[in-house]
Amino acid sequence: MATRAGRPGQLHLNAFLLSVGHHEAAWRLPESDPYADADVEHFRNLARIAEGGRLDSVFLADSPVLWSSVxxxxxxxxxxxxLLAAIAATTSRIGLIATASTTYNEPYNLARRFASLDHISGGRAGWNIVTTAGLDAARNFNLDSLPAHRERYERAAEFVEVSRKLWDSWADDAVLADKTAGVWGDDSRIHPPAHTGRFYQVAGALNVSRSPQGHPVLVQAGSSENGREFAARYAEAVFTAHQSLAVAREFHQDLKRRAQRHGRDPASIKVLPGIVPILGGTEAQARAYAEELGELIKPEYALPQLADLLGVGTEELHLDRELPANLPSENEIEGAKSRRTLVVELARRERLTVRALIVRLGGGRGHYTVAGTPEQVADLITDWYDAGAADGFNVMPAVLPRGLTEFVDQVLPILRDRGLFRTEYTGRTLRDHYGLPRPAPHRSTTAPDVRELVTGPATR
Amino acid sequence: MATRAGRPGQLHLNAFLLSVGHHEAAWRLPESDPYADADVEHFRNLARIAEGGRLDSVFLADSPVLWSSVxxxxxxxxxxxxLLAAIAATTSRIGLIATASTTYNEPYNLARRFASLDHISGGRAGWNIVTTAGLDAARNFNLDSLPAHRERYERAAEFVEVSRKLWDSWADDAVLADKTAGVWGDDSRIHPPAHTGRFYQVAGALNVSRSPQGHPVLVQAGSSENGREFAARYAEAVFTAHQSLAVAREFHQDLKRRAQRHGRDPASIKVLPGIVPILGGTEAQARAYAEELGELIKPEYALPQLADLLGVGTEELHLDRELPANLPSENEIEGAKSRRTLVVELARRERLTVRALIVRLGGGRGHYTVAGTPEQVADLITDWYDAGAADGFNVMPAVLPRGLTEFVDQVLPILRDRGLFRTEYTGRTLRDHYGLPRPAPHRSTTAPDVRELVTGPATR
Known part of the structure; x- marks a missing residue:
């Protein structure tokens, strides 16, 4: 097993929740409830398990589009x-990270929803910022074509800037609650964004007071050039996908360097690669379980999606052959660039047939899948953490709730024995869990303001 | 007291929740928590009180804008x-009605949120459809001017049409959950809207299965000509404001006639005027309490808002005089038309000074305020109900939670004794409470579809 290199601090663990598991065929197992995707109690149960394990957060991915086939x-x-607002009611500590698109929302509405979630959860909100690839999504929002990759990120940057202004539009001490004077809030401590930019005009202050965390924790998941630059500027946690420690370490170092170039403390951005742990009492049992899951996959479902990701026609892919030699490059597609590159590299490196690639992706859609004993999974996590390839992991159980329960019950105790993971929450907010500071308001609360505070007598 | 005219059925009661009460100075009372507006527990408590009283629903108004002064x-x-998703977790029966704007949302996003709320709450969601008056809101959404009243309603109509297509885009039996065949959903039972209209293009199906109620209950609150026509076409419940039984009855009859003209059953649209009950052991005590609340109002706060509603400058209003004789007509303003007319009529009828008008509006913003004993309030409710002026009431307690608790404990027992209000819920969904049918999907689930259901063997 790995030896602890004495790296200070603790690793961070997020549970990525997805219906009955990340494995695409998990729903076919006898234990799985095929209606759990629409059942709030299923998700509440998962959040309780994660909170019982003292994980930092739970996370929901999102895209405003229905898959091409149900x-x-x-x-x-x-x-x-x-869904996270509903989960907040039955949990008390675990962070709640929701994905939302900057391409298909308005800043005022979305900043408000995250401020509301932060109030509702007592400071546990996080926002995974996505720009939403795919023409299908665009066509649900009055568009005939997908905005270009670069423009989506430029829009995202301005969206986040506006959102920060909105979250800071109330000073922390804007509410006076002076019943005697009849003055509830101090108008001079309200700072409307008055934002006029390239994509957005937002004049007024948010109608929600500054929330417990000030801002939700900002999360990002794109690993393209545009994505990395965006993350380096704004993200406090980065969900990423890597197939090897070496590549993960390169990404980790690159992102920290970029963050420094933007004047940020490299410790203020946490990199969490995805991991799909498939656990067994022995390695052989774990591998057999993974094999069993793989056999439930129907490759014909995945073929069109894979072709779409690669930017080729379905007829160019053959289940029993490797990927075609000539594929469009990352620069030629406007979709999920970094995922496309990762998938192609995996297929080439391991010389996988399309069928074998589909089975591999079916387990975790390009994330690192490890089938082994709890000790082996804990070793891998420890190795990556100690090698500076990860600040923690985005845990993507193949089967839910089982995989999460097993991870909490079997892997976490080993990580705790190694001093790598908390035994109890030490704070109340998501920022506390990730060791992130509460953002100071961008504007001074003592800035002069032309409006005058009403302080007249409380009678008429 | 009123005698029951034997009108069949039961009245419907909604609790309109607003921070610590509808009276604008309620927060200044010693009993009020001035931070309750951001406290989810406060709202959970209110919903529990309303559910304890077996009310049909709770309701939250909304506008995406901060008031001009805090x-x-x-x-x-x-x-x-x-907020309602968070409340859903700690209630089990009461309906949950949220206001959302058709002018400042995208149909795909909003239809999805209501479908999600309906799933999360087990069929208790309602949508109060608003078009959002006011330039301040427009300026938070990239606009320099407010879209015209008529255009806002035309947009709203198309928005609702698209939303219905989205809610119906999954047949009720679209999920097969066939684990053996490896077929989760039946693609031939998914009906993408493929909507191309004047304001919206929405191609794809919702990524949420059809919800327990099919559609959320559709609520509307505008009483202008445009508003009435919209309500007659789409609304299943109408929140309205009237100052007299005669006017309320005219409105009630007009709306039912209009609904019939649109081919609807008049019973499928419930009209609920707002009522602000101020209760006391005696009428004198109730009036003293109302007076006490009125004395906490600071008219200087309300003056700019009143001027804005009337379409005049602040300098044209004088606290100790009546409204100016020449005011812009309803047709000349693009804001909240029907509210403006109601306020002007109230002021003229009772020859109120601006100061007295402000105090009157401070209690319920134009809704009917009645200070009296529980018996008197129950009589008023009974009279309006029996006279065909209301199918129920939108209860707007001046002070919360006190006013809601008192209404539940003191007024409801009288209404129950008269056989006018339920003692127990007889259904589980908001549609059950209001006696509304579950909408049939607009499209036949047997319509031919070019896509073929995958029914191959479950292996690879």
Missing amino acids: ARRPATALEPTL | ARRPATALEPTL
């Missing part, structure tokens, strides 16, 4: 900010 | 769909 797997995606 | 009263408005 035959393949559970397809209901309850809107994440609402 | 000095006046609590100003945080947690986003209603999120």
Whole structure:
């Protein structure tokens, strides 16, 4: 097993929740409830398990579009900010991270929803910022074509800037609650964004007071050049996908360097690669379980999606051959660039047939899948952490709730024995868990303001 | 007291929740928590009280804008769909109605949020459809001017049409959950809207299965000509404001006639005027309490808002005089038309000074305020109900939670003795409470579809 290199601090663990598991065929197992995708109690249960394990957070991915076929797997995606608001009621500590698109929302509405979630959860909100690839999504929002990759990120940057202004539009001490004077809030401590930019005009202050965390924790998941630059500027946690420690370490170092170039403390951005742990009492048992899951996959479902990701026609892919030699490059596609590159590299490196690639992706859609004993999974986590390839992991159980329960019950005790993971929460907010500071308001609360505070007598 | 005219059925009661009460100075009372506007537990408590009283629903108004001054009263408005998702967790029967704007949302996003809320709450979601008056809101959404009243309603109509297509885009039996065949959903039972209209293009199906109620209950609150026509076409419940039984009855009859003209059953649209009950052991005590609340109002706060509603400059209004004789007509303003007319009529009829008008509006913003004993309030409710002026009431307690608790404990028993209100819920969904049918999907589930259901063997 790995020896601890004495790296200071603790690793961070997020549970990535997805219906009955990340494995696309998990719903076919006898233990799985095929209606769990629309069942709030299922998600509440998962959040309770994660909170019982003292994980930093739970996370929901999102895209405002229905998959091209519902035959393949559970397809209901309850809107994440609402689902997390519902989960907030039955948990008390665990962070709640929702994905939301900057391309298909308005800053005022979305900043408000995250401020609301932060109030509702007592400071546990996080926002995974996505720009949403795919023409299908664009066509649900009055568009005939997908905005270009670069423009989506430029829009995202301005969206985040506006959102920060909105979250800071109330000073922390804007509410006076002076019943005697009849003055509830101090108008001079309200700072409307008055934002006029390239993509957005937002004049007024938010109608929600500054929330417990000030800002939700900002999360990002794109690993393209545009994505990395965006993350380096804004993200406090980065969900990423790597197939080897070496590549993960390069990414980790690159992102920290970029963050420094933007004047940020490299410790203020946490990099969490995805990991799909498939656990067994022995390595052989774990591998047999992974094999069993793989056999439930129907490759014909995945073929069109893979072709779409690669930017080729379905007829160019053959289940029993390797990928074609000539594929469009990352620069030629406007979709999920970094995922496309990762998938192609995996297929080339291991010389996988399309069928074998589909089975590999079916387990974790390009994330690192490890089938082994709890000790082996804990070793891998320890190795990556100690090698500076990860500040923690985005845990993506193949089967839910089972995989999460097993991870909490079997892997976490080993990590705790090694001093790598908390035994109890030491704070109340998501920022506390990730060791992130509460953002100071961008504007001084003592800035002069032309409006005058009403302080007249409380009678008429 | 009123005698029951034997009108069949039961009245419907909704609790309109607003921070610590509808009276604008309620927050200044010693009993009021001035931070309750941002406290989810406060709202959970209110919902529990309402559910304890077996009310049909709770309701949250909304506008995506901060009031011009936060000095006046609590100003945080947690986003209603999120707040209701959080409330859903700690209630089990009461309906949950959120206001959302058709002018400042995208149909795909909003239809999805209501479908999600309906799933999360087990069929208790309602949507109060608003078009959002006011330039301040427009300026938070990239606009320099408010879209015209008529255009806002035309947009709203198309928005609702698209939303219905989205809610119906999954047949009720679209999920097969066939584990053996490996077929989760039936693609031939998914009906993408493929909507191309004047304002919206929405191609794809919702990524949420059809919800327990099929559609959320559709609520509307505008009483202008445009508003009435919209309500007659789409609304299943109408929140309205009237100052007299005669006017309320005219409105009630007009709306039912209009609904019939649109081919609807008049019973499928419930009209609920607002009522602000101020209760006391005697009428004199109730009036003294109302007076005490009125004395906490600071008219200087309300003056700019009143001027804005009337379409005049602040300098044209004088606290100790009546309204100016020449005011812009309803047709000349693009804002909240029907509210403006109601306020002007109230002021003219009772020859109120601006100061007295402000105090009257401070209690319920134009809704009917009645200070009296529980018996008197129950009589008024009974009279309006029996006279065909109301199918129920939108209860707007001046002070919360006190006013809601008192209404439940003191007024409801009288209404129950008269056989006018339920003693127990007889259904589980909001549609059950209001006696509304579950909408049939607009499209036949047997319509031919070019896509073929994958039914191959479950292996690879």
